[in-house]
Amino acid sequence: MKQGIYTIGHNRPLTADVWEMTLLGDTSPITAPGQFINIKLEGLFLRRPISVCHWDGEKLTIIYKVVGKGTEQMCAMGPREKLDVLAGLGNGFDxxxxxxxxxxxxxxxxxxxxxxxxxxxxxxxxxxxxxxxxxxxxxxxxxxxxxxxxxxxxxxxxxxxxxxxxxxxxxxxxxxxxxxxxxxxxxxxxxxxxxxxxxxxxFEERMGCGFGACMGCSCETKYGSKRICVDGPVLEKEEIVW
Amino acid sequence: MVDTKVTLSGIVLDNPVIPASGTFGYGKEFAALYDINCLGTFSFKGTTREARFGNPTPRIAECNAGMINAVGLQNPGVEAVIAHELPEMKKFFHKPVMANVSGFSVEDYAYTCAMLDKEEQVGWLEVNISCPNVHNGGMSFGVDPKAAAEVTAAVKAVTTKPVYMKLSPNVTDIVSIAKACEEAGADGISLINTLLGMRIDLRTKKPVIANKMGGFSGSAILPVALRMVYQVYEAVKIPVIGMGGVSSAEDVIEMMLAGATAVEVGAANLVNPYACRDIIADLPRVMEKYRINNLTDMIGGAHHG
The missing domain is CATH 3.40.50.80 (Nucleotide-binding domain of ferredoxin-NADP reductase (FNR) module)
Known part of the structure; x- marks a missing residue:
């Protein structure tokens, strides 16, 4: 995980309420597909965890659905605006x-x-x-x-x-x-x-920090408790307890 | 050169900044990001006699300038902490650590504190009395001066380490609880724990948190914490560790002026994992700005003159 300031490349709607945003900056913290980033937004206390769609060189792409205050603020943002991001969170798909x-x-x-x-x-x-x-x-x-x-x-x-x-x-x-x-x-x-x-x-869960400190997103698995944010969000079929 | 050192029950801290229990795990997530030896110390995850999974999820809700959590003291239990977490911690943290302890009976507290008393790495015990007492209808130890004193005395009987009683703010008279702990032999008081709160989701029309209610923390609670630290400082002679909504070097100094010898930083760590490092780095600048040479001189400064 690494904290960084990313610059918005483009931010455009794909459907009525789903948007695609590209962020320009250091993608080296991202090591696997299925990882997520955690975005700090003005006036909102907790960061917003959003999965990475794909990344390439100095650009990462996220796709988000507008569901509340955070994502409403995001879809109003435009190119060249900056975002404080924790990147490379979670295990991702192996x-x-x-x-x-x-x-x-x-x-x-x-x-x-x-x-x-x-x-x-x-x-x-x-x-x-x-x-x-x-x-x-x-x-x-x-x-x-x-x-x-x-x-x-x-x-x-x-x-x-x-x-x-x-x-x-x-x-x-x-x-x-x-x-x-x-x-x-x-x-x-x-x-x-x-x-x-x-x-x-x-899996998805409401998170506090997104990097394993607060135990806000714990779930039980066959091999003990796991934190969705760092031990997940990807779990193996064999370990899941519904 | 400004002096940020403070002394907490005979142990000198390089600075008064202490990540609060429950927001810093056992340190390793943060040690991977920066050298946490810059901290005064840190208060590790609330540890209980037995391992606990905690409450069902969702455990987190957001608020204006804060958050609510109902994690439910998830921890691996004191034996696992001693067997795994402390040896691991020794590799990246080379200062005395503050052991945060919770329990559901007086015996629980005494047992866990006795175990941690043997650990050289532990500098202080911070005893969280916001937990429900299973022998008293689930009423929190921290709301009753008698129960708070009972826990204090039981813990003091099993340890030679300084004992800080961490108080719940969800009481009518915080001073009476603090005094009861002092009379029972506490070496210091930590306050405040989270304020009981809740949020309701307009879409589902139900509480956001599975446990319905949880502990409210974050910058919104600073004035409440500050007021309680101020009141307790006036009433007791033992040192006070102040916490609640602290997220900047200015907040740290404000808390010290109210009466805190050291200051814990909680929810801010979850939003900015570098929060404590940044606050420590910023302290000299803010001290110079307000013409403060020595932080120790600020303790309780708002009470004098």
Whole structure:
């Protein structure tokens, strides 16, 4: 983890309430896809943890949904504005653990880290299939970005307005040997129950610090208690206690 | 050259800045970021007789200029702390550390303090009496002068280390609790612990925190803490460690003027992991600005003349 001042490159809406922001600065603290950053915002006491979508050289990209005061403030910001960021938080996905054909499963704002993961898996020579779930057609983002990587991409929508009707579990292909998932808790649980292979699941929790000091985001696992912010957010399927 | 040294029960601190228990773990997350030997000392994570997972999540809620936590004293238990955390800590922290202890019965406190008394690294015991007493319907030890005195006496009987009783602010008369601890033999008073608070989520229409209520901390509580430190300093002869909402070198000095010999920094560490290092680095500048040569001279300064 490292603290730094980052400059906003661009900040643009992808859908009605989902935004993409690039931050220019030191990306060396980021060591794995699925890690997150913690952003200090004016007038708000706690930092805002947001997962890293992908990073490259001196630029990192985050995608966030506008849900409250913090993200409302973020979407009003523009290029060249500065943000105080703690970068390289959390364990992220271990690409080495993934199979030769790994499914990356994302639901809603759980989609962004799966993009960086897909890139890393491809770079490691693995076959990747993406299953991305949204509520409805107008909420879909990054379909083309995944396809541009050359990844087979299945889109599901709860209302059936685009792609496969239903949840991500309705879009799972027949053959794969590992999966990685990020999304709301009910989605993770459904994937855990539906997918027969081993896998990695990324969890969300309300955090105090984001770097392991406050014990605000602890969860119980089969191997004892873990802090979502440093021992997670990615947990192995085998250790999860629901 | 300004002098930031203070003396806490016979142990000299390079400066009065002490990360508060529960915001600094056992030090290792911060030692990975900076050399924590710049600190006066630090108060490690509240340790209990048995290991505790703590409360269900969510445990954290944000407030204006502060936060609420209901972690529930998650810790690995005193045996694991002595077997693993203290030897690990020895590698990166070379000063006496403050051992923060919690309990749910008088016997719990005595047991845990007796164990930590044997540890050379421990300079002081800081005894958190905000916990519920399981033998008294879950009422906090810290709200009753008699119960607070009982814990103090039980701990004093098992240790030769200086004992600082950490008081809860959720009482009608903080002075009576502080006095009871002093009379029972406490070497010092730490205050304040968090203020009981809550938040409700407008979307779910339910409390944000699973435990419903939690401890409010952060810069918003500084005036309350300052007032209590001021009142307790007037009433007792033993040293006071002041804490509550401190996030700058100015706050540290203000707390000392109210009567604090040393000052703990809590929630600020969670927002800026370098907070204590930055405050210590800024102390000489602020001292010069206010023409202060010696921090010790500031202790209780607001009471005199």
């Amino acid at each position: 690409v080495q653990k993934c199979g030769d054909h790994t499914l990356v499963i994302g639901g809603g704002v759980g989609v962004p880290p799966m993009y960086g993961l897909a890139k890393a898996l491809l770079a490691a020579g693995k076959k990747v299939t993406a299953v991305l779930g949204f509520n409805t057609a107008s909420e879909i983002f990054y379909e083309n970005e995944f396809k541009a990587l050359g990844v087979d991409t299945v889109i599901t929508t709860v209302d059936g307005s685009y792609g496969v009707k239903g949840f991500v579990t309705h879009g799972l292909p027949e053959h794969y040997d590992y999966y990685c998932a990020c999304g709301p808790l009910p989605m993770l649980k459904a994937v855990y129950n539906a997918a027969p292979t081993s896998g990695l699941l990324s």
